[in-house]
Amino acid sequence: MCELLGMSANVPTDICFSFQGLIQRGGGTGPHKDGWGIVFYEGKGIREFRDPDPGVDSEVARLVQRYPIKSCYVISHIRQANMGPICLENTHPFTREVWGENWTFAHNGQLPHFDSLTLGKDVPIGTTDSEHAFCWLLQELRTTFDRSPDPQTLKAFLHPRCEQLRAMGVFNLLLSNGRFLLAYCSTKLQWITRRAPFGKAQLTDADVAIDFAGETTPNDVVTVVATEPLTNNERWHKMLPGEMVLFVDGEFWAGSGGK
């Protein structure tokens, strides 16, 4: 399996603290050592960093942990390979251009019969079930919409399709185009929204603590989504299987499903 990390914020915010916690699980405190990746949105543009090597040993991951890149939307992934060999083209997140926007996708789970999903113009570069499912979702979007739908419409459209994928196996999802963060839970996904009054947080996977009061302004709203809580002294919201949540500008925007 793998682990996911996502962020939505109302002001450009760095993710060094959360990423520092996640990356320990990439071969240190967790077994997800088969590559990692992270995508930061800056307006319509993205920066991405990735490595097929374990996150805990990665020189590039060390840069991402210490160098504060400010962004309103971030998606990251650490991989424990089950379908597709360990190589750069099989590391998440995957990004494709649709309607002149960068769409970014990361998946935790597996979809054994993924090749039954019919593709269109977007085809996978690697050999994972995940990238195949991403290309299928893009095809579904392209054949239905002529332009980028608003986030609520998108959520309503994607929720039944994510249910369809969940019925094929395990499908925990993070998706963004730099204007929203969409999270869908098949088995494991949790989130936390931080806002004033900000407090202290302690990572679960490293002896690192932060006082967010010293790093933020009173109007900042930042939501972090992760497979498992990254801190051990805060209350995270555990998503239910089948639940989809939309975050915009750091805020919980809409939720549905779950059983």
Add this chain to the structure above:
Amino acid sequence: MCELLGMSANVPTDICFSFQGLIQRGGGTGPHKDGWGIVFYEGKGIREFRDPDPGVDSEVARLVQRYPIKSCYVISHIRQANMGPICLENTHPFTREVWGENWTFAHNGQLPHFDSLTLGKDVPIGTTDSEHAFCWLLQELRTTFDRSPDPQTLKAFLHPRCEQLRAMGVFNLLLSNGRFLLAYCSTKLQWITRRAPFGKAQLTDADVAIDFAGETTPNDVVTVVATEPLTNNERWHKMLPGEMVLFVDGEFWAGSGGK
């Protein structure tokens, strides 16, 4: 204007030395301070690093200079903006998936009436003439070929289209899909192939020298393409306006045109 850097090699080779020379021109020894980017192929996958800030001041560029990432195909670009504001989505290189491959493009020059080029399914994310021209070339390819053509066929197909773009302005190009490096010269582009017996090289833009004999094996063949020579003690091949050259596995594969 901007500057280009490309590499084709028969064994995975790092580009730290050449990139160290190029990046000085990103606000140091040259005026190309409006962003930079680099794409490394590893098999079908890519790593990319980019920044809208000047290369000489970039923390990420410092990593790329000192951390040896081994690759057989690399494309890099430093930008001096003329069309499109300075932002992440306007930094080169641009990469898109076609036929399940990453296609990477970087351009030096300008195409004043670029919006006369009709696009298809691939549309720009940013606002540069360059990305528009890239999307147009991809559309030309998609409507002509059902699968990725061999490099020679591709070269024959793209040469007249590059001539068409050159007639619209200035169009120096580097293009790769990880199996070839294609260079097209409109005004300025030079290349050098290094092979045994390897010698010493001295950067033009920094007090840095290297003895390639200590960094290579006797069978290594590495070609570097750049807007202006990066070293001051080697002989570079100056391309002619209208000339297109194809490099495969570090070797000059085919050339045509030029006047």
